[in-house]
Amino acid sequence: MASRSGASAAPIDTADPAYVDPESRLSVLLARRGSSTDARIREALTTSGVTPRHAIVLMRLGGGQVSQRDLGVRLGVDPSVLVTLLNSLEDRELIRRRRDPADRRRHIVEITDAGARAAARLDAAFGRVEDELFADLTAQERETLGSLLARVRTAQADPCAVAPDAGP
């Protein structure tokens, strides 16, 4: 099987001075764990038939009604994407959309009772996923992780460009 698969191709020599372990880069590690976490959440939500984004929209709406545009800005979701998200949520009667009387271009989005119940269930599902993902971390460590992550500069502004690779 796979145990003796690298018979003639030498294993990666981590002692080689030319070797740079990609996983030792904090950015790579963070991107990877983030991706895995998203995948795990997505998997846990499959039975509920919603994606992580649907869940986040529902949880956000638990605080009250918002204009569709504001919601998109808050979540960093493109308006055209938000439309399809809200469509499926509205089809399931988890949210409701109505025109803003004060400005008929706007949609006021609000959660339904069924939606609020779904949000609570989904939140619990997130909790179970976290219990699994962070099982090896103490409550204190989880808190530390959270506060450190919160301090990562997420805003994308300044480009640090790299020289093209070609030129020999």
Next chain:
Amino acid sequence: MASRSGASAAPIDTADPAYVDPESRLSVLLARRGSSTDARIREALTTSGVTPRHAIVLMRLGGGQVSQRDLGVRLGVDPSVLVTLLNSLEDRELIRRRRDPADRRRHIVEITDAGARAAARLDAAFGRVEDELFADLTAQERETLGSLLARVRTAQADPCAVAPDAGP
């Protein structure tokens, strides 16, 4: 912070007992920061014409030659995806592929001199991105973040570990 645009739609009431802040969930925060980090890396690499995965493959290969299959397992990349990654790297002469004489089904993948130089430049680019992303964290805090992330349980937690017996 919403009152200027949401005239009649009330802003989200974070004090509402029904409100659950999605970002307060550690899993959501981790997934988000991971995604942003990946996007930032991808942006920084655009001028070099490679994606983060190309870069990671190159850095991995800095340690020596590997079979294509082993490389895919280590990186958690599907074989069919790895093919296209390696094709573009080979077109730029950053890596080389040759048949394994001991098992002609296998490809031995190795980095070229130009590839090694590119890997070093790419690694430096990762460093600059990290200096930007983690500017508000001390060296000690970055280390803490890394060790905590390393302890998050994910399916792909340790790609270097040998699978006991990869069943169906």
Next chain:
DNA sequence: TATTGTTATACTCTATAACTATA
């Protein structure tokens, strides 16, 4: 028959622009 690498296909996300109805 199983494995390695490759190709082909389909499906999901995302990004963009054009369109409507209002203002």
Next chain:
DNA sequence: TATAGTTATAGAGTATAACAATA
């Protein structure tokens, strides 16, 4: 003219299965 929402389309990314050549 500008804005909120919608629709349509194309592109990247990924996942899956079928395939050829080796073992």
